[in-house]
Amino acid sequence: xxxxxxxxxxxxLSEEAFLTINxxxxxxxxxxxxxxxxxxxxxxxxxxxxxxxxxxxSNKGFEATYRKETTSFHLEKGxxxxxxxxxxxxxxxxxxxxxxxxxxGTRLTIIP
Amino acid sequence: xxxxxxxxxHQVTQMGQEVILRCVPxxxxxxxYWYRQILGQKVEFLVSFYNNEISEKSEIFDDQFSxxxxxxxxxxxxxxxxxxxxxxxxxxxxxxxxxxGELFFGEGSRLTxx
Numbered sequence: 286x287x288x289x290x291x292x293x294x295x296x297x298l299s300e301e302a303f304l305t306i307n308x309x310x311x312x313x314x315x316x317x318x319x320x321x322x323x324x325x326x327x328x329x330x331x332x333x334x335x336x337x338x339x340x341x342x343s344n345k346g347f348e349a350t351y352r353k354e355t356t357s358f359h360l361e362k363g364x365x366x367x368x369x370x371x372x373x374x375x376x377x378x379x380x381x382x383x384x385x386x387x388x389x390g391t392r393l394t395i396i397p
Numbered sequence: 398x399x400x401x402x403x404x405x406x407h408q409v410t411q412m413g414q415e416v417i418l419r420c421v422p423x424x425x426x427x428x429x430y431w432y433r434q435i436l437g438q439k440v441e442f443l444v445s446f447y448n449n450e451i452s453e454k455s456e457i458f459d460d461q462f463s464x465x466x467x468x469x470x471x472x473x474x475x476x477x478x479x480x481x482x483x484x485x486x487x488x489x490x491x492x493x494x495x496x497x498g499e500l501f502f503g504e505g506s507r508l509t510x511x
Contacts (some may be wrong), residue, residue: 289439331500388439390439
């Protein structure tokens with residue numbers, strides 16, 4: 286079946302550091318890939334997505350590229366801010382629907 | 398900005414008791430979902446709901462679970478006889494359409510079964 290494996294947390298970085306959160310997947314079909322973020326006290330919200338190989342999703346300075354050859358969708362940001370502190374979830378949808386398969390989530394804390 | 402709201406934020410119950418978790422989806426959304434996350438594990442799909450019926454459910458969603466949209470605004474998840482392993486964070490979500498993968502989630506309801 287489908288599965289998503291993402292970097293175990295928690296991750297703690299200093300402000301302005303470079304961020305990478307790894308995500309790899311297995312899927313039977315040709316999935317769409319997503320990063321969701323949950324800020325403290327809020328629900329999960331879509332951060333970015335990519336629907337086909339080599340697509341790059343981007344939002345709020347975050348980027349992730351759909352790599353079919355390595356079955357990966359790593360999240361990156363060049364310079365993190367304290368406000369980026371949150372839990373980040375990698376997810377896939379195998380049939381273009383909303384039955385998402387999630388990873389466990391990675392808690393990111395940015396210290397000033 | 399419209400948001401999905403869930404109540405209660407935390408519920409503690411005894412094993413065998415019935416629990417109802419409530420959700421108010423975004424008003425113009427037509428598709429509704431429940432997901433759950435057991436502590437330390439992955440967020441798992443439970444059920445999707447459209448046009449007053451279940452459109453898809455996972456293996457987890459057995460006869461102990463049911464969903465309902467009792468009026469025009471609420472969407473509920475009922476667990477008929479809770480078990481210890483039902484302890485989890487339950488997330489409600491809604492979407493305007495299907496095919497985009499963009500769900501709008503509530504903050505979650507934490508259920509603790511003793």
